[in-house]
Amino acid sequence: MSVYLDHAATTPLDPSVLEAMMPYLTSEYGNASSVHRLGRTARFAIEDARQQFAHLIGAEEGEVVFTSGATESNNFALKGTLKPGDHFITSLAEHEAILEPAKHLQKQGVEVTFLKPYPNGTVSAEQVENALQVNTRLVSVMYVNNELGTVSPIPQIAEICRKNGILCHTDAVQAALFRPRMDILDVDMCSFSAHKVYGPKGVGALYIRAGTPVQTTLIEGGAQERRRRGGTEAVAQVIGLVTAFEQTITKAEEHLLYLETIKAHLINQLEVYLGGRYIWNTPQDGTPTSPHILNLSFPPVNDEPIDGEMLLLNMDMAGFMVSSGSACTSGAVEPSHVLQAMGVPEKTAAATIRFSLGKHTTPTHIEAAVLALARILDRMGRKTNG
Numbered sequence: 001m002s003v004y005l006d007h008a009a010t011t012p013l014d015p016s017v018l019e020a021m022m023p024y025l026t027s028e029y030g031n032a033s034s035v036h037r038l039g040r041t042a043r044f045a046i047e048d049a050r051q052q053f054a055h056l057i058g059a060e061e062g063e064v065v066f067t068s069g070a071t072e073s074n075n076f077a078l079k080g081t082l083k084p085g086d087h088f089i090t091s092l093a094e095h096e097a098i099l100e101p102a103k104h105l106q107k108q109g110v111e112v113t114f115l116k117p118y119p120n121g122t123v124s125a126e127q128v129e130n131a132l133q134v135n136t137r138l139v140s141v142m143y144v145n146n147e148l149g150t151v152s153p154i155p156q157i158a159e160i161c162r163k164n165g166i167l168c169h170t171d172a173v174q175a176a177l178f179r180p181r182m183d184i185l186d187v188d189m190c191s192f193s194a195h196k197v198y199g200p201k202g203v204g205a206l207y208i209r210a211g212t213p214v215q216t217t218l219i220e221g222g223a224q225e226r227r228r229r230g231g232t233e234a235v236a237q238v239i240g241l242v243t244a245f246e247q248t249i250t251k252a253e254e255h256l257l258y259l260e261t262i263k264a265h266l267i268n269q270l271e272v273y274l275g276g277r278y279i280w281n282t283p284q285d286g287t288p289t290s291p292h293i294l295n296l297s298f299p300p301v302n303d304e305p306i307d308g309e310m311l312l313l314n315m316d317m318a319g320f321m322v323s324s325g326s327a328c329t330s331g332a333v334e335p336s337h338v339l340q341a342m343g344v345p346e347k348t349a350a351a352t353i354r355f356s357l358g359k360h361t362t363p364t365h366i367e368a369a370v371l372a373l374a375r376i377l378d379r380m381g382r383k384t385n386g
């Protein structure tokens with residue numbers, strides 16, 4: 001059995017997305033800057049895709065920049081707006097694609113406040129408001145946390161920013177199922193990625209509200225993307241991004257309902273086979289969360305931590321691909337910076353599993369995964385009901 005339960009890391013390419021991309025990987029290979037027929041076909045495809053994407057997110061086409069993914073979009077949002085002497089507010093629960101550019105900018109003289117999330121992993125508008133300074137230029141808080149699935153109140157955070165004349169960015173990579181609409185969220189910038197929604201890797205977008213004072217070019221080169229990003233347009237990738245988003249957004253309600261059912265089944269199975277032997281990191285107290293992510297840890301037994309890496313390896317050997325939710329550096333699982341920021345003790349955070357569910361996840365996958373987990377924990381000396 002081979003079961004993929006790591007959809008927050010990436011998703012399989014949908015066959016219909018591949019089909020939409022194929023002409024631009026084969027016969028329609030033109031460079032969108034060329035004036036001949038093949039070039040014009042590529043240009044039309046890109047501009048058509050831009051219009052479609054803008055429509056899907058409630059924006060104008062001139063407000064969409066295609067990028068190589070959300071990492072670039074996040075870098076663009078931060079480095080395009082912050083200069084030495086500015087103050088930037090973000091949170092310790094952000095993805096590395098925000099934390100690392102923030103640290104880079106800090107070294108260059110940008111003042112950065114890293115808000116500590118609440119124990120449930122969220123950041124509130126009140127926390128943002130309390131951190132404001134006269135020189136605050138930008139706030140960036142993620143919409144759905146990629147390790148926990150928790151949802152932060154972006155419209156309220158954006159409102160605080162608007163009232164105080166401060167720019168607001170959100171990383172909405174894990175939030176596509178919530179159909180993020182720029183006219184509702186009211187942020188100035190928003191990052192997207194295709195490969196989390198059954199699209200190809202290496203492509204994303206940054207929404208930049210018209211009139212936002214963003215440094216015009218992050219990647220210098222040709223005049224592509226209205227001079228905002230040099231480099232020959234990746235036509236097939238962009239078509240893949242837009243096709244994947246179109247499908248995700250039009251079927252979001254159906255997928256959300258399905259994932260809620262699968263998630264409830266997972267919670268039930270965990271209760272039956274591992275009851276009381278784990279702690280939830282994804283809050284179960286009514287905090288808004290996305291149903292595709294469930295994160296839990298196994299506390300130490302007699303002060304002996306469970307070997308989290310061994311747990312994941314054993315799950316993999318049994319055919320279940322799950323993650324710890326945190327970064328994996330040179331093969332070693334590092335303790336999660338998000339769990340640390342939430343105050344989860346290190347010995348507990350060391351043994352963490354993030355289940356992230358997708359549209360192909362079935363109840364049978366869930367039952368088999370939980371049973372395997374129970375057996376592995378037993379083998380590792382952690383008695384369960386399995």
Ligand SMILES: Cc1ncc(COP(=O)(O)O)c(C=O)c1O
Nearest residue numbers: 069070071095097146171173193
């Ligand atoms: C919340 C979040 N932001 C940013 C990224 C990076 O996206 P990309 O792989 O498109 O650069 C990811 C993916 O891991 C993510 O989950």
